[in-house]
Amino acid sequence: DIVMTQSPDSLAVSLGERATINCKSSQSVLYRSNNKNYLAWYQQKPGQPPKLLIYWASTRQSGVPDRFSGSGSGTDFTLTISSLQAEDVAVYYCQQYYSTPFTFGQGTNLEIK
């Protein structure tokens, strides 16, 4: 199984400031034949299912605000929120879909400082 490890586990950021969440996979999720990273990011608010934010490591899902961006390749990835809004308080998960079993990071709890 590919193990996904996020850091930090918890993060407190002031409104309007940048938030950065990291995700590391135990093996590369870059598929060389198409040069795509099989990595997605989700946002989960209390009592709700996860919501897809980013796929292919950096492609924003339709309707997701452009303050959310994804970067990285191979085994190291980052989710950045450029200017934190109150509605961004949530738990964030990365997920690899390079191979089954599909696996998720343990989650990063993002709060307002």
Added chain:
Amino acid sequence: QVQLQESGPGLVKPSETLSLTCTVSGGSISTDFWNWIRQPPGKGLEWIGYIYNSGSTNYNPSLKSRVTISVDTSAGHFFLKLNSVTAADTAVYYCARREGNGWFNYWGQGILVTVSS
């Protein structure tokens, strides 16, 4: 717009079988990838498995010996059965559609299943 809704018992006794239904609307249940994912209270997400093409399945090896996912294409439902449950199987169970290449773009609201006598 694809919509999914989980249903089933919220309480299951230890050693018995957990059975859930996911009702799908707006998607092609006979061709898309339909998944079950679970989340123990206060914990992270675990992919259970999927069914596609009206019957082909892929399960998480950690649960494979106890899991069956099936589909009723005429009724627009797919199903999860997990047998020999223990307290460790207590979780919110989600059904979700996987986009062809692998991310989950549509989710049900989830159903909490508690394993307890």
